[in-house]
Amino acid sequence: MDYVKDIVKKYNNDRAFIISILQDLQEKTGYLKREDMFKLSKILNMPVADIYRIATFFKAFSLTPRGKNIIQICLGTACHVRGGDKVLLEFENKLNIQAGETTTDGNFTLETVNCLGACALGPVVVVNQKYYGNMNTSKVKDILNEYK
Amino acid sequence: MKLTSVQEFDNYAKKIKEEKDFSKTCITICAGTGCQAHGSLDIVNALSEKIKERGLEDKVFIKSTGCHGFCERGPLMVIKPKGIFYEHVKVDMLDTIIEETIINNKIIEDFLYRDPVNKERIALEEEIPFYKKQHRILMKNNGLINPEDINDYIALDGYRGFIKAITQMSPEKVIEEIKLSGLRGRGGGGFPTGVKWESSKIVESEKKYIICNADEGDPGAYMDRSLLEGNPHLIIEGMLIGAFAVGADEGYVYVRHEYPLAVRNLENAIKQAEELGLLGENILGTGFNFKLHISRGGGAFVCGESSALIASIEGKVGEPRAKHIHMSEKGLWGKPTVLNNVETWGNVPFIINNGADWYSKIGTENSKGTKIFSLVGKVNNTGLVEVPMGITLREIIFDIGGGILNNRKFKAVQTGGPSGGCIPESLLDIPVDFDELVKVGSMMGSGGMIVMDERTCMVDVAKYFLNFLKEESCGKCTTCREGIKRMYEILDKITSGKGTEDDLTLLEEIAEVTKEGSLCGLGKTAPNPVLSTLKYFKDEYLMHINEKKCPAGVCKNLTTFTIDQNKCVGCGACKRNCPVEAISGEKKKPHEINPDKCIKCGICYDSCKFDAVKIN
Amino acid sequence: MKIKVTIDNKSIEVERETTILNAANMLGIKIPTLCNHEALSPYASCRLCLVEVKKGNRVEITTSCNYPITREIEVVTNSEKVLKYRRMVIQLLLGRCPDNPALLKLSKEFGIEKPIFEVDEYDDCILCGRCERACREVVGVNAITFSGRGVKRKVEAPFGDYNDLCIACGACAYVCPTGAVQVQFDGENKIIDKWEKITPLVEVENCGQGIMTEAQINYFKEKFNFSPIIKK
Numbered sequence: 001m002d003y004v005k006d007i008v009k010k011y012n013n014d015r016a017f018i019i020s021i022l023q024d025l026q027e028k029t030g031y032l033k034r035e036d037m038f039k040l041s042k043i044l045n046m047p048v049a050d051i052y053r054i055a056t057f058f059k060a061f062s063l064t065p066r067g068k069n070i071i072q073i074c075l076g077t078a079c080h081v082r083g084g085d086k087v088l089l090e091f092e093n094k095l096n097i098q099a100g101e102t103t104t105d106g107n108f109t110l111e112t113v114n115c116l117g118a119c120a121l122g123p124v125v126v127v128n129q130k131y132y133g134n135m136n137t138s139k140v141k142d143i144l145n146e147y148k
Numbered sequence: 149m150k151l152t153s154v155q156e157f158d159n160y161a162k163k164i165k166e167e168k169d170f171s172k173t174c175i176t177i178c179a180g181t182g183c184q185a186h187g188s189l190d191i192v193n194a195l196s197e198k199i200k201e202r203g204l205e206d207k208v209f210i211k212s213t214g215c216h217g218f219c220e221r222g223p224l225m226v227i228k229p230k231g232i233f234y235e236h237v238k239v240d241m242l243d244t245i246i247e248e249t250i251i252n253n254k255i256i257e258d259f260l261y262r263d264p265v266n267k268e269r270i271a272l273e274e275e276i277p278f279y280k281k282q283h284r285i286l287m288k289n290n291g292l293i294n295p296e297d298i299n300d301y302i303a304l305d306g307y308r309g310f311i312k313a314i315t316q317m318s319p320e321k322v323i324e325e326i327k328l329s330g331l332r333g334r335g336g337g338g339f340p341t342g343v344k345w346e347s348s349k350i351v352e353s354e355k356k357y358i359i360c361n362a363d364e365g366d367p368g369a370y371m372d373r374s375l376l377e378g379n380p381h382l383i384i385e386g387m388l389i390g391a392f393a394v395g396a397d398e399g400y401v402y403v404r405h406e407y408p409l410a411v412r413n414l415e416n417a418i419k420q421a422e423e424l425g426l427l428g429e430n431i432l433g434t435g436f437n438f439k440l441h442i443s444r445g446g447g448a449f450v451c452g453e454s455s456a457l458i459a460s461i462e463g464k465v466g467e468p469r470a471k472h473i474h475m476s477e478k479g480l481w482g483k484p485t486v487l488n489n490v491e492t493w494g495n496v497p498f499i500i501n502n503g504a505d506w507y508s509k510i511g512t513e514n515s516k517g518t519k520i521f522s523l524v525g526k527v528n529n530t531g532l533v534e535v536p537m538g539i540t541l542r543e544i545i546f547d548i549g550g551g552i553l554n555n556r557k558f559k560a561v562q563t564g565g566p567s568g569g570c571i572p573e574s575l576l577d578i579p580v581d582f583d584e585l586v587k588v589g590s591m592m593g594s595g596g597m598i599v600m601d602e603r604t605c606m607v608d609v610a611k612y613f614l615n616f617l618k619e620e621s622c623g624k625c626t627t628c629r630e631g632i633k634r635m636y637e638i639l640d641k642i643t644s645g646k647g648t649e650d651d652l653t654l655l656e657e658i659a660e661v662t663k664e665g666s667l668c669g670l671g672k673t674a675p676n677p678v679l680s681t682l683k684y685f686k687d688e689y690l691m692h693i694n695e696k697k698c699p700a701g702v703c704k705n706l707t708t709f710t711i712d713q714n715k716c717v718g719c720g721a722c723k724r725n726c727p728v729e730a731i732s733g734e735k736k737k738p739h740e741i742n743p744d745k746c747i748k749c750g751i752c753y754d755s756c757k758f759d760a761v762k763i764n
Numbered sequence: 765m766k767i768k769v770t771i772d773n774k775s776i777e778v779e780r781e782t783t784i785l786n787a788a789n790m791l792g793i794k795i796p797t798l799c800n801h802e803a804l805s806p807y808a809s810c811r812l813c814l815v816e817v818k819k820g821n822r823v824e825i826t827t828s829c830n831y832p833i834t835r836e837i838e839v840v841t842n843s844e845k846v847l848k849y850r851r852m853v854i855q856l857l858l859g860r861c862p863d864n865p866a867l868l869k870l871s872k873e874f875g876i877e878k879p880i881f882e883v884d885e886y887d888d889c890i891l892c893g894r895c896e897r898a899c900r901e902v903v904g905v906n907a908i909t910f911s912g913r914g915v916k917r918k919v920e921a922p923f924g925d926y927n928d929l930c931i932a933c934g935a936c937a938y939v940c941p942t943g944a945v946q947v948q949f950d951g952e953n954k955i956i957d958k959w960e961k962i963t964p965l966v967e968v969e970n971c972g973q974g975i976m977t978e979a980q981i982n983y984f985k986e987k988f989n990f991s992p993i994i995k996k
Contacts, residue, residue, distance in 0.1 A: 058446025
């Protein structure tokens with residue numbers, strides 16, 4: 001089962017589609033694994049340095065394993081103006097991690113997103129693709145309990 | 149079944165129109181990202197089941213459409229052809245709707261839109277002020293089309309503009325028409341589209357590309373998302389016309405990573421167009437070839453900048469390059485490239501179909517046509533509004549937007565995203581147009597319009613945008629990378645109560661160098677939010693610096709919340725909502741906030757209906 | 765067909781697409797640079813070489829290292845404005861490494877007395893990219909790269925640790941303008957501290973220094989068909 005080869009084949013081995021390839025790869029393995037990057041370099045005939053550069057430049061990618069539940073907090077302007085930063089702070093306090101980190105028990109990864117386009121619901125938090133709208137600090141505890 | 153001639157297409161379109169009986173009852177449900185987040189897909193599924201159960205499939209269509217725009221009231225249901233508008237629809241309302249409205253033709257008052265001011269109920273979509281005052285050209289069909297069905301688009305005269313261009317016009321004539329229309333780029337730059345196309349057309353090259361910029365990075369803006377999700381064929385048609393005019397045979401739509409539904413719907417639309425013969429080789433037997441690809445972004449605001457976007461399509465990092473040689477001459481893979489925003493492409497079929505004359509009658513002298521804005525923030529009717537250029541900010545925010553949330557006072561409206569500026573109340577009557585907005589220190593940008601009230605701190609807003617750009621800067625050039633960092637530090641100092649007036653001088657000095665010395669648009673416009681808030685809200689900055697107070701009650705170190713013992717009636721709302729149990733008090737007796745426990749979140753202030761909670 | 769360019773009131777005719785920096789050099793006018801190097805492609809990241817360009821009645825501020833001259837222009841390299849911007853660029857860099865000798869030299873040249881920005885993370889590296897370009901464009905092994913973005917941007921080896929791509933040639937140290945990358949020898953090994961690279965040395969007969977790394981020997985063999993003779 002060479003999933004790396006399969007994914008690259010989907011894009012005709014074209015290194016121009018490296019971002020899409022990495023996205024599909026991360027969807028498969030949860031995060032970008034070091035050995036897969038080296039494999040990719042060989043298959044695409046692309047320097048590892050270039051792949052690493054792209055993987056660390058774009059926010060979509062994680063080179064470290066992520067938690068079981070991914071919490072995304074929208075930091076778009078509309079959400080910010082409605083108090084989104086306070087919601088982020090509350091999540092950080094309750095989980096004892098900063099945005100971009102994963103809890104030590106591997107249960108939660110906290111990430112920020114710059115606008116999901118659901119501004120009417122702001123402040124918005126998404127957990128595993130499920131949307132929670134009209135957020136405020138008092139709702140954070142209950143949401144976390146849903147996934148404990 | 150591939151159509152191999154224009155005649156075949158005409159026959160096909162005629163047949164589709166006859167089949168799609170738009171006079172039959174059709175329940176449309178918005179399935180844009182916003183309404184989906186509210187659960188609209190569950191509604192579609194439940195409704196389908198119930199209609200089937202009652203054996204009504206022949207009498208009633210169900211259609212899930214793209215974003216209608218009135219996001220505040222979602223999930224939305226509009227029953228065509230009458231246009232009966234039901235808001236905040238839930239699954240448990242469906243039986244009643246089927247029974248009363250579908251079967252018995254009765255309107256259910258309680259489900260209707262209710263005007264927030266005069267409390268009247270309005271039954272028909274077209275009568276609702278939010279829609280009535282708009283001028284919907286691009287967004288019009290979002291409520292009529294199922295984005296997963298190319299035939300819906302064709303039934304509404306889709307691809308007619310492309311056929312007109314390719315059968316009745318020459319590429320030069322098409323460019324002429326776009327130039328005459330006065331169309332200017334809708335992505336933020338406002339560059340005359342016809343001129344841009346022409347500059348690529350005149351370059352001798354066997355290979356040319358056109359690109360659709362669907363990166364839409366401005367936080368708070370989601371117009372392009374709704375167009376791509378709801379009416380992807382409109383964009384495809386626009387690009388077909390552009391490719392024909394410029395002489396390109398290949399195109400890319402660069403879609404932001406955060407828009408999976410737009411990618412899905414676009415992929416599907418491209419596939420259907422290819423199957424029908426509207427994309428690919430020898431389109432409709434005209435000899436014209438055009439292949440369209442989708443390129444996905446990886447989560448980088450800077451990739452909305454044209455040279456960074458192109459680098460990204462080439463499989464490189466999104467680092468902008470100096471534009472001494474324009475993209476229109478040497479762009480993607482070194483070839484002439486025309487890059488336009490989603491909304492710009494969306495305007496093209498209408499201009500070709502209806503003529504430059506028709507288009508140039510809408511808007512102002514130098515800004516023609518309509519613009520879609522995402523009206524968000526502290527406004528009642530949050531959503532997407534399409535208005536003619538020249539309408540005033542006041543009309544958008546108050547007449548269409550319904551005014552400020554919770555009856556608060558308007559403070560400012562931010563346009564242009566992180567490259568733009570804040571416009572104060574005194575300028576609410578300026579006409580919205582490219583040049584007018586620049587004159588007051590802001591810009592049109594992609595169309596994000598964030599409304600702010602007295603509880604928004606303008607220094608905090610400037611800090612917010614700098615924080616955003618600090619993360620999004622590619623980091624290549626010193627002035628942008630280090631300049632934004634240092635400007636942010638100064639603002640952080642000010643909002644923590646440690647700022648001095650000297651800091652403001654330094655802030656302006658750094659701003660000037662960042663603006664002039666940076667490589668790309670991100671760096672060059674990064675100082676705008678700071679400069680515009682300094683221009684109109686200097687008092688607020690000085691209050692943070694000299695009095696160590698934040699009048700909006702946002703900057704925690706400079707804010708205290710107290711309860712006015714004379715005004716408090718002891719309703720307990722603040723106590724109930726306080727997340728850290730910092731408020732004490734008995735029922736019907738004045739309450740008190742414990743300053744040691746208080747985290748300055750302001751929920752008490754927002755909960756109090758008696759104006760008893762005071763800031764500072 | 766040559767094009768006339770006037771820099772600080774001195775004129776010269778140059779080939780099309782000559783950069784302003786090169787044209788200035790031809791005229792003996794010195795524009796300060798950090799990220800530019802004659803052996804590498806221009807990158808325009810440091811912004812030190814900013815100049816004023818007059819095109820018609822518009823004045824543009826632009827970097828001179830990568831601006832191709834395609835029509836007659838007038839350039840000013842030392843106006844009040846340009847000097848003001850240059851000083852701010854140096855100050856912004858001093859904010860990373862206030863006692864770096866190369867930056868201190870520049871500070872003196874432009875009359876900067878003391879740094880105005882506080883340092884939160886000292887770093888001699890000013891992210892000019894010369895090392896990365898040398899490794900990629902000249903040596904061609906792509907052992908190091910830029911990673912991250914914005915203030916988190918840095919130059920490192922993929923995954924932050926060493927892989928076998930680096931041949932420890934030291935080209936990166938050779939081109940580094942601030943000394944952030946340095947090569948040291950401890951008798952047996954070649955050490956490039958910044959990349960945490962320690963490589964054993966081999967004695968070689970037909971080489972000036974007499975010592976090379978094994979990776980360098982293989983590199984010469986592969987790329988130039990030239991075999992350094994290892995001392996027995």
